[in-house]
Amino acid sequence: MAFQAIIVFTLACLCVPCDGNRKFIEIDRSNDVPKGKSEPVFQEQWITQKLDHFNGADSRVWDQKFLVTETHYRAGGPVFLMIGGEGPINAGWMAMNPGSAWLTYAKKLGALCFMVEHRFYGDSHPTVDLSTENLRFLSSQQALADLAHFRTVIAKQRGLTNSKWVAFGGSYPGALAAWSRLKYPHLIHAAVASSAPLHATVNFSEYLEVVWRALAAENPECPLLVKKAFDTLQERIKDPNNYDNITKDFNLCSKLQIQSEKDRAYILDALADNIMNTVQYNNDNREFEHVLDTNCTIKTVCGVMTDASLGDPYYRFAAFVRLRTITHLLKPCFKDLTYNANLQDLRNTSYSGPHGGGGRQWTYQTCTEFGYFQTTDSPNQPFGGFGLQYHVEQCQDNFNISAKTLYAGIDQTNENYGSYNIRATRIVFPNGSIDPWHALGITSSISDDLPAIFIKGTAHCANMYPARAEDLPQLTLAREHVFQLLQKWLKEK
Known part of the structure; x- marks a missing residue:
């Protein structure tokens, strides 16, 4: 995941879920509901999470925000999980028109779609404030555990235990998508990790x-x-x-x-x-x-x-x-x-x-x-x-x-997730050649099950955004390549 993390000019994240890791860019949130829609095409809901997933003696909990849309869902279809990043989740990612890439895939594949806000960002407040003492509960490992718990609880509630869940994310959430498949392969069937900086430095x-x-x-x-x-x-x-x-x-x-x-x-x-x-x-x-x-x-x-x-x-x-x-x-x-x-x-x-x-x-x-x-x-x-x-x-x-x-x-992060040497299956890594973040990502395929898609002439998370007529041909092909991989992987056990 847009940042010179210390210099922040506005309070809205540059791109959520493709929250980029560089800077915060101003976003007008006054009209998050899609134009021409009198009602949202999604629902806002909440789930209870543990404050510390790695300490059984700590019973404190908090409420995490998520959005859900069943617009494209067909019984027996997959479940798409869009991961939020370092800012509030943006309802624009749930808008049907224009539909971002993951919703285009959802329409074709009959997927149920969730978008989950990252702990400590947006409205998802695990603690009363952002004191340094409280921020010790803010980490990628805790966020991944939140996703695992979300997947387990929602699957049980909605009868989706046997459904195939696919994680999506861009930039830092792209890394989280890859790491969710790495760390919880029994819960996450596949992942699309766009512009994901997998190497910490x-x-x-x-x-x-x-x-x-x-x-x-x-x-x-x-x-x-x-x-x-x-x-x-x-x-x-x-x-x-x-x-x-x-x-x-x-x-x-x-x-x-x-x-x-x-x-x-x-x-x-x-x-x-x-x-x-x-x-x-x-x-x-x-x-x-x-x-x-x-x-x-x-x-x-x-x-x-x-x-x-x-x-x-x-x-x-x-x-x-x-x-x-x-x-x-x-x-x-x-x-x-x-x-x-x-x-x-x-x-x-x-x-x-x-x-x-x-x-x-x-x-x-x-x-x-x-x-x-x-x-x-x-x-x-x-x-x-x-x-x-x-x-x-x-x-x-x-x-x-x-x-x-x-x-x-930083050394511990690379040791925990594998850096450039991530070893898992069914993760695709799209990156753009003019996106500075590709330098920390996977730009050459590791294996058939860990393919890279390097898109010449495109920038940060370009493959995630809605398609348009002026898109470069290689960007259109990249989106289609991701779809073909999803089709293939969803047929696998």
């Missing part, structure tokens, strides 16, 4: 390397111009006399304040994210989720960066940030916080706090399980100024998690 420097290659594929000069622009920005930001001009150039909401090296890294990371996020979601068909930032593409980036009329590359980059802020994010100015101000927001332990929708929770998971920090430590990328130390120190600042503890947690 503290220093995810490969992310920006893919960004470079994605920009170069559009125009070989584009990443070179971005690098020149960012080199200039890094030089100018060293001098306080330039702060007024930088504030104006990038249309910051308040005057730039640099009081520490972390402040400098924070604003550089925030500005670079305008391009990073654009690449990650390039041309993805996300309108059905009500995501605001859908029309800004790599072509937009490179079009602005090669426009000499805008001035030197620095001014072109600033023009792109202004364009994306106003035209695509629909904001009057680019939000500019200091590192300490953002830190205070992240330390707020209320679910209604500035980052209570998912930012604090996901930051904790990156600091304890995954890392995934997109650093500028590689020479083969266009940015600079936010290296590994900056990210690692944030775990200490937010949760008092030391570097030693951080590295140990």
